[in-house]
Amino acid sequence: MNCRKTSILCLFFTCVFFVTIYVIYFNHGPPEKILSANSKTNEYLQRVLEGDGDEEVLKSARAWNSFIEAHHYVSIGDIYDSCEEDGRKWLGKTVLLPDKERGGVTSKTFLNVTFEETLADGEFFLSVSYGGKDLYENQWKFCEMEEEDEEDRWIFCPYKPGSYSWVISRKIPNYLPKGTYKATARLTNENEDVILCGFAEFVL
Numbered sequence: 092m093n094c095r096k097t098s099i100l101c102l103f104f105t106c107v108f109f110v111t112i113y114v115i116y117f118n119h120g121p122p123e124k125i126l127s128a129n130s131k132t133n134e135y136l137q138r139v140l141e142g143d144g145d146e147e148v149l150k151s152a153r154a155w156n157s158f159i160e161a162h163h164y165v166s167i168g169d170i171y172d173s174c175e176e177d178g179r180k181w182l183g184k185t186v187l188l189p190d191k192e193r194g195g196v197t198s199k200t201f202l203n204v205t206f207e208e209t210l211a212d213g214e215f216f217l218s219v220s221y222g223g224k225d226l227y228e229n230q231w232k233f234c235e236m237e238e239e240d241e242e243d244r245w246i247f248c249p250y251k252p253g254s255y256s257w258v259i260s261r262k263i264p265n266y267l268p269k270g271t272y273k274a275t276a277r278l279t280n281e282n283e284d285v286i287l288c289g290f291a292e293f294v295l
């Protein structure tokens with residue numbers, strides 16, 4: 092089609108094209124719809140709650156499960172004290188919430204951790220997959236991964252032995268294409284022992 096002669100028509104089809112692309116790949120629908128698409132059960136949690144596991148693990152499962160239920164949160168992630176398939180204890184949860192200010196959805200991570208030793212250095216690993224394919228992978232020095240002037244800063248090294256309670260909000264960008272995202276994160280200490288291991292999965 093010669094675009095100069097039929098410019099109105101061209102404009103029209105270009106618009107239709109972009110609107111279609113937007114609706115198919117990017118329009119996530121209302122936050123309520125995203126939230127309901129993400130209400131699924133964690134099989135490991137079910138297994139532990141049904142009595143398969145030791146006392147400490149069961150206690151952590153109950154505490155975090157009642158926290159989620161009491162607030163009617165949609166849980167999209169779990170943070171454990173290890174990356175092992177079985178026997179890992181809950182230290183936190185990530186939930187999905189409607190983003191009232193900026194639209195779309197936002198994530199909020201609640202994490203209660205007790206450090207036995209001082210944490211002055213460590214490595215943070217993050218990998219993200221989209222639609223089953225690796226999308227992003229990175230590794231940071233934990234104590235240096237945030238900028239000095241970052242908003243919502245939550246890392247303040249060194250951490251003395253003791254208990255810490257963190258609440259970390261992170262916007263899920265509205266421009267992300269629709270699909271299933273999976274993220275794995277882990278934090279190791281100076282001796283390269285895993286001290287936190289998190290898994291999250293969400294559908295846009």
Ligand SMILES: *[C@@H]1O[C@H](CO)[C@@H](O)[C@H](O)[C@H]1NC(C)=O
Nearest residue numbers: 154155156158202203255256
């Ligand atoms: C996490 O820690 C906070 C502050 O100490 C506490 O109020 C909350 O109950 C803890 N959450 C869980 C699920 O244990």
